[in-house]
Amino acid sequence: MNIIFENVVNSVKETEKAACELSKLITAGDVITLIGNLGAGKTNFTKAFCKNFGINDVVSPSFAIVNQYDGDFKIYHFDFYRLKNSKELLDIGYYDYLNDDDAVTFIEWADMFKDVIPSRHYEVKIDILGDSKRKISVIYYE
């Protein structure tokens, strides 16, 4: 476990800056988990991250479970929120997505099913401190 950075941000703009900072460290094959309450800005963070790779059509995958975006990287964007158990993930070929070494995978609400998260991953934890004030912690697990 290795803390990459901890930033307190006061606006969406500053969140974008943090996402940009993380995007510099990421290479194809990486997995990024996003942890935070409803409205914390998990999807917004992903949106801001993807912008750096020429992807502008990021939407919340809460309904679809997984979205795929094609830019400089291929990006898989999961959301566990609506799932009842992790077996539902295996049912849609979850590991085929994660085994794709050409893609970066985002997982929102990853803390719901820790058993399917690869041991090596980045964790983005977003704590709500105020209306638009957030604490963003990025931790690397090996």
Add this chain to the structure above:
Amino acid sequence: MNKPILAIGTAGKLCSVSILLSHNDHITYNYNKNQVHSEKLIIMVDSVLKETKLKLTDLEAIAVSIGPGSFTGLRIGLSAAKGLALGAELPLIAVNEFDAMAVQVNSYLKPGILFNFAVKVNSDEVYFAKYKREEEFFKQISAIEVIKLKEVADRISDDEVIFGNVKYPGIASINGVSAEYIAIWASLFGKDLVTYNFDYLEPNYIKNFTIR
């Protein structure tokens, strides 16, 4: 084997289709690319039939790899094989991916040597099995199981060989079996597995997936 066998392998990155004409002759098409299987498989079957000037109804059976391997890949291969078999009233032969890979690598190895397969389940786990090269053919030493990638080192000794698609020192890379070996396995050992009753034939996932 009286008539040619069509074989389909989609368990790994390699999307492979072959027609085994006799024990030594085959025509095989391989597409080594991720995520093309659903798009290319039927076209490849069509091409290989055209090349051999055969119709599906001229075949003895369709052999298909049932894994272990990619969840989506296996579903694509098995549904295609079932559809083709049903339409042409052919039987299916379900072939274990690792057994077919053993046929593929066997001839390069000295008799007596132990060889292993480690195929990626996810970044932490692998499908693992051990085989032994015999004077003729090979023998499976340990059943296929899911183990941690970290445990692979404990399972093999220095004089053994390892094949697969995971990061491991000295591993010989293999991204799925080339389909002629599925057909060869089927023609040699598949006699008892020939079935017209394939409605409930499922991929051999090993890991417990819930299939609906």
